[in-house]
Amino acid sequence: MEFFDLLSPVFFLLAAAGAIVGIIFGAIPGMTATMAVAVCLPLTYSLGLQEGLALLLGLYVGGISGGLVPAILLYIPGTPSSITTTFDGYPMAQKGEAERALKICIVASLFGGLFSAVVLFFFAPILADFAIKFSYVEKFLMILFALTVIASLSKNMLVGIFSGLIGVFLSLIGTYDVSNGGNGEYRLMFEFMEPYLESGFSLLPVLIGLFGVATIIEQAEKGVKEESAERKVQLSNGAPFQFAVFRSQFVNLIRSSTIGTFIGMLPGIGGSAASVLAYTQQKNLSKHPEEMGKGAPEGLVASESANNALTGGALIPLLSLGIPGDSTTAVLIGAFTLQGLQVGPLFIGENIDTWYAMITALLFANLVMFAVMFYAIRYIAKVVLVPKFILYPIIIMMCVVGAYAINYGIMFDVWTLLLFGIFGWIASKIGLEIAPLVIGFILGGSAEVYFVKSLESYGTFTIFFTKSPIAAVLWLLILASVVFSILIHRKSKAAKTSATV
Amino acid sequence: MNQSLSSLFDITIDFDQSHLFFPRIVIALLAVLFLWIVISNAGRIQAALTGKGNKFRFFEPNADQFRLLATLILIPLYFVAMDQIGQLIPNMGMGFLLSSIPFMFLLSLAYLHQRTSRLIMLIAANAIVAPLFVWFLLGQIFNISLP
Numbered sequence: 001m002e003f004f005d006l007l008s009p010v011f012f013l014l015a016a017a018g019a020i021v022g023i024i025f026g027a028i029p030g031m032t033a034t035m036a037v038a039v040c041l042p043l044t045y046s047l048g049l050q051e052g053l054a055l056l057l058g059l060y061v062g063g064i065s066g067g068l069v070p071a072i073l074l075y076i077p078g079t080p081s082s083i084t085t086t087f088d089g090y091p092m093a094q095k096g097e098a099e100r101a102l103k104i105c106i107v108a109s110l111f112g113g114l115f116s117a118v119v120l121f122f123f124a125p126i127l128a129d130f131a132i133k134f135s136y137v138e139k140f141l142m143i144l145f146a147l148t149v150i151a152s153l154s155k156n157m158l159v160g161i162f163s164g165l166i167g168v169f170l171s172l173i174g175t176y177d178v179s180n181g182g183n184g185e186y187r188l189m190f191e192f193m194e195p196y197l198e199s200g201f202s203l204l205p206v207l208i209g210l211f212g213v214a215t216i217i218e219q220a221e222k223g224v225k226e227e228s229a230e231r232k233v234q235l236s237n238g239a240p241f242q243f244a245v246f247r248s249q250f251v252n253l254i255r256s257s258t259i260g261t262f263i264g265m266l267p268g269i270g271g272s273a274a275s276v277l278a279y280t281q282q283k284n285l286s287k288h289p290e291e292m293g294k295g296a297p298e299g300l301v302a303s304e305s306a307n308n309a310l311t312g313g314a315l316i317p318l319l320s321l322g323i324p325g326d327s328t329t330a331v332l333i334g335a336f337t338l339q340g341l342q343v344g345p346l347f348i349g350e351n352i353d354t355w356y357a358m359i360t361a362l363l364f365a366n367l368v369m370f371a372v373m374f375y376a377i378r379y380i381a382k383v384v385l386v387p388k389f390i391l392y393p394i395i396i397m398m399c400v401v402g403a404y405a406i407n408y409g410i411m412f413d414v415w416t417l418l419l420f421g422i423f424g425w426i427a428s429k430i431g432l433e434i435a436p437l438v439i440g441f442i443l444g445g446s447a448e449v450y451f452v453k454s455l456e457s458y459g460t461f462t463i464f465f466t467k468s469p470i471a472a473v474l475w476l477l478i479l480a481s482v483v484f485s486i487l488i489h490r491k492s493k494a495a496k497t498s499a500t501v
Numbered sequence: 502m503n504q505s506l507s508s509l510f511d512i513t514i515d516f517d518q519s520h521l522f523f524p525r526i527v528i529a530l531l532a533v534l535f536l537w538i539v540i541s542n543a544g545r546i547q548a549a550l551t552g553k554g555n556k557f558r559f560f561e562p563n564a565d566q567f568r569l570l571a572t573l574i575l576i577p578l579y580f581v582a583m584d585q586i587g588q589l590i591p592n593m594g595m596g597f598l599l600s601s602i603p604f605m606f607l608l609s610l611a612y613l614h615q616r617t618s619r620l621i622m623l624i625a626a627n628a629i630v631a632p633l634f635v636w637f638l639l640g641q642i643f644n645i646s647l648p
Binding site (some may be wrong): 103158159162165166168169172175176213216217220221222223388389390392393394395397398400401404411414415418422430447450451452472 | 520522523524527530531534535536537541545559560563564565568569571572573576577579580583584595601604605608610612613614623624627628631632635647
């Protein structure tokens with residue numbers, strides 16, 4: 001099989017290196033898996049597609065897993081997907097059971113990651129085959145569905161939709177590309193900006209700015225205070241780790257991994273939603289719900305298996321529909337673009353060897369993550385101690401390298417970093433939601449192309465409703481997600497008012 | 502925009518103006534949503550602006566103005582320096598290297614809470630080593646363009 005030729009030792013080395021570096025990024029609070037992938041993305045150009053993907057997938061898996069370390073040791077999640085790990089991990093650490101907590105989480109993470117990789121392997125090609133039949137109308141409705149899902153899961157649905165639309169608007173700035181059937185005219189900008197914004201804002205500087213630079217500006221505003229970490233890194237005085245703890249957790253593992261994979265499949269929703277949902281489900285179904293939050297292994301298992309299961313799940317819509325499952329996979333699109341490939345329903349069929357290579361990288365990265373974290377946990381724990389005043393300037397420097405190199409040397413992209421960094425900082429202050437905004441930005445261009453082409457081909461607005469049964473199903477899904485979100489918001493409002501009574 | 506509406510929903514898009522078609526729809530939707538949000542939250546917005554209850558604060562309480570300003574000033578200076586030096590000495594990544602060293606030193610210094618000579622030496626060492634490492638590894642070995 002040609003595929004085995006692609007698996008050079010360098011491939012495995014890069015997957016392993018990616019996992020290790022990802023774990024370190026994830027373990028440092030304030031740095032996320034998305035940032036790790038975004039910053040290392042430009043490196044992949046010189047590496048070639050399979051090797052580059054091996055590195056990035058390693059970073060992804062490692063980044064999500066690394067977050068559990070400070071969550072348990074410092075009560076600070078290393079990445080947003082580890083928030084629920086703090087609930088039970090920290091109390092266990094305080095009882096001296098830190099090593100036990102860490103190892104439980106690592107095993108749960110491995111399970112979640114492998115589970116979702118298997119689901120990815122079997123499900124994505126089926127979805128891709130199905131999606132090939134989509135015409136412009138269905139493709140547009142698919143994007144509309146993605147945007148409504150994200151909006152409906154954000155705190156305030158109207159604001160979520162508004163943020164998504166702002167993202168779409170920002171993506172339209174530039175020329176209406178001739179290669180997409182447009183007329184090549186500049187729009188939505190003043191004349192002096194034309195030479196810079198001919199192709200609009202580049203995705204990667206926007207992403208790094210919104211997620212990386214904005215975080216650092218926020219931290220600067222808060223004073224860049226160091227967590228008092230010295231006391232926290234002693235690991236085991238209490239009960240030792242035993243695999244036996246998993247005997248009663250099997251159902252929990254499967255259910256939480258399924259939740260994580262499914263949430264990953266929903267476009268734009270990320271790790272924190274997956275782990276929170278899995279945790280609350282476990283709490284609802286637990287035999288001893290009062291134990292959770294005080295150091296119950298089941299809480300750790302639910303949280304960590306769900307957030308690692310997200311990795312495979314998020315790749316499903318990316319590789320079958322071309323729609324990213326979360327912000328990290330959104331950045332992965334950049335890797336394909338660097339190599340001149342387009343993700344979409346045809347991707348798997350036309351690049352079957354790359355597909356197999358990706359699955360291999362994912363599986364291998366999970367194994368490396370497990371091996372490294374399980375056996376080297378004492379060293380990893382020390383990472384938590386790097387001081388922020390050293391770290392943040394390094395991050396800014398890496399962001400600059402990433403932004404500049406992405407288009408082979410355009411300074412404007414570096415300024416885009418700052419622009420969107422400030423924009424992201426201000427946006428979260430006034431209540432805009434960043435995740436819908438980013439997805440809107442990524443999908444906005446395609447949304448326009450599909451929408452306009454549908455109208456140009458069929459000449460009437462009603463085509464969106466009458467095109468085919470698939471379109472009807474998509475409308476039902478859109479409606480369902482809107483109704484669902486209204487119900488959720490009513491429920492949480494009722495819960496809030498009854499809680500304050 | 503020349504759009505002929507022969508029946509209520511039929512539409513043809515004039516090619517010369519087609520670059521404005523979708524943006525106008527998006528802008529219209531944004532305007533509608535904005536009004537909707539403002540109207541449904543009118544009470545809270547009024548309270549936030551006039552100061553009864555939760556006054557809207559742009560900055561965090563106890564915002565660290567010094568570090569914030571340091572960040573917002575040093576970063577643009579860094580970019581400008583990179584660009585200018587890069588134009589003086591093109592294609593070697595020197596702009597990046599020579600501006601990163603002072604930037605990292607100054608920003609780390611600004612973020613520091615305790616100024617001891619030991620920490621300052623640490624920052625200085627980092628400010629020299631880290632950019633050199635990145636410049637060498639990424640610029641020379643991986644051949645990535647650096648300013």
